[in-house]
Amino acid sequence: MATSHPTRKPHDMGGDPAGPVDRDEHEPTLVERRIDAMMQLLRQKPRAFWVTDENRRTIESLTPETYRDSSYYQKWCLAMRSLLVEKEVLTEDEIEARLAEVKARHRKGGGRP
Amino acid sequence: MTARFRIGDRVVVRTDTPAGHVRTPSYLKGKRGVVLRDMGDWPNPEKLAYGKPGWPRKTNYWVQFAMDEVWSGNGAYAAGDTVVAEIYEHWLEPDTTPETAS
Amino acid sequence: MSHEHHDDHDHDHPHGHGPFQPDIKEPTEDWEFLEIALRELMIEKEILTAREIQEKIEEWDGKCPEVGARIVAKAWTDPGFKARLLADGNAGVGELGLSVPGLKLVVLENTETLHHMIVCTLCSCYPRPILGLPPLWYKSREYRSRAVREPRSVLAEFGTDIPDSAEVRVVDSTADCRFLVLPRRPEGTDGWSEDRLATLVSRDSMIGTAVARAP
Numbered sequence A: 001m002a003t004s005h006p007t008r009k010p011h012d013m014g015g016d017p018a019g020p021v022d023r024d025e026h027e028p029t030l031v032e033r034r035i036d037a038m039m040q041l042l043r044q045k046p047r048a049f050w051v052t053d054e055n056r057r058t059i060e061s062l063t064p065e066t067y068r069d070s071s072y073y074q075k076w077c078l079a080m081r082s083l084l085v086e087k088e089v090l091t092e093d094e095i096e097a098r099l100a101e102v103k104a105r106h107r108k109g110g111g112r113p
Numbered sequence B: 001m002t003a004r005f006r007i008g009d010r011v012v013v014r015t016d017t018p019a020g021h022v023r024t025p026s027y028l029k030g031k032r033g034v035v036l037r038d039m040g041d042w043p044n045p046e047k048l049a050y051g052k053p054g055w056p057r058k059t060n061y062w063v064q065f066a067m068d069e070v071w072s073g074n075g076a077y078a079a080g081d082t083v084v085a086e087i088y089e090h091w092l093e094p095d096t097t098p099e100t101a102s
Numbered sequence C: 001m002s003h004e005h006h007d008d009h010d011h012d013h014p015h016g017h018g019p020f021q022p023d024i025k026e027p028t029e030d031w032e033f034l035e036i037a038l039r040e041l042m043i044e045k046e047i048l049t050a051r052e053i054q055e056k057i058e059e060w061d062g063k064c065p066e067v068g069a070r071i072v073a074k075a076w077t078d079p080g081f082k083a084r085l086l087a088d089g090n091a092g093v094g095e096l097g098l099s100v101p102g103l104k105l106v107v108l109e110n111t112e113t114l115h116h117m118i119v120c121t122l123c124s125c126y127p128r129p130i131l132g133l134p135p136l137w138y139k140s141r142e143y144r145s146r147a148v149r150e151p152r153s154v155l156a157e158f159g160t161d162i163p164d165s166a167e168v169r170v171v172d173s174t175a176d177c178r179f180l181v182l183p184r185r186p187e188g189t190d191g192w193s194e195d196r197l198a199t200l201v202s203r204d205s206m207i208g209t210a211v212a213r214a215p
Helices: A030-043 A052-060 A064-069 A072-086 A092-107 B067-071 C030-044 C050-061 C065-077 C079-087 C089-094 C141-146 C151-157 C194-198 C203-207
Strands: B010-013 B032-042 B058-066 B082-088 B092-094 C104-109 C114-119 C167-172 C177-182
Touching (some): A072 A092, B010 B058, B032 C104, C065 C079, C089 C104, C114 C177
Parallel strands (some): B082 C167, C104 C177
Antiparallel strands (some): B010 B032
């Protein structure tokens, strides 16, 4: 059994018991590819808003439940939000406002492309 | 600055549990291994993670561990299998335990 | 934009694997709405443009396992190139006009007595500039947890059997190196061209969960 450390974070999973590897290829969706692309653009020059380890640190700070239950790109999306706010590129208020508007828009059935 | 370790040195991974971001996996903490390669000097990720430049840079070593050393037989591997990881110099100490005959 | 992905799978896939699916599904989950909200805000504030996002997506369509397969095929046929590649991965792939910026590319040769298998237990480090986006299984909890402790049973799940006389060396990608496995050249391929050899090199053989295809 892997040694148990009291402060072991959810990402630190080497050696944990787990089931069979699901080898289905699940190609990334367009949403996932957009998240991947945006994260690269924000991290790379000319913007260079953060570095890879800041992204990792942010993901590692998710609760164990969120970490376990969120898909890979879902975690990246949460990290993108968190880092954009931390770096004061966007504010929580404007994100919340836009999120509410986007949800309302889609409930009405008229999404912007 | 001279490197702390050379290829072939026997090392042991520290067992610290810092609160912040680290790249030393828990399953290797306290384990004894051998330096296979010097992977060069890099900014410290533990500082980069918090917006700091992470200089002075740390030497990163490729350290090899016998599977039995890490898992004490509780795994699915053959006797000669190993696991190798890149470990930063400040996470390694010289392994001074006597070498056991293999 | 949708396009066919080159099929390089090693396993039987009863339902096949279809072409890239455009998003026809309406967003329903919070994080999908969040993606839209963040993207709209950033575009409005001229932090990003829609065109840049699209171009970055298309740039990554060009990075795929076929790139890695060409490197492997060349190493199989050109001993001088192989030696340079193993000594310095960045410089080696640089000879083919490829680069892995900011990271150290390490090419690991599999032999009769040594089989490398790459994993990133802590996240999903992968030689993306050479192989493209990692497969979902590589990023899965199951692979990341078990590869370092149960390599032989993980390999068995991939249909890969390495004799006990060979060392399985599991490489946990924990820092700034990115690893590419140079699989063993299959028997019965004497005199083959690089292009033909490249068709035997699967993505999984360059990660180390498989060996190269037999002719």
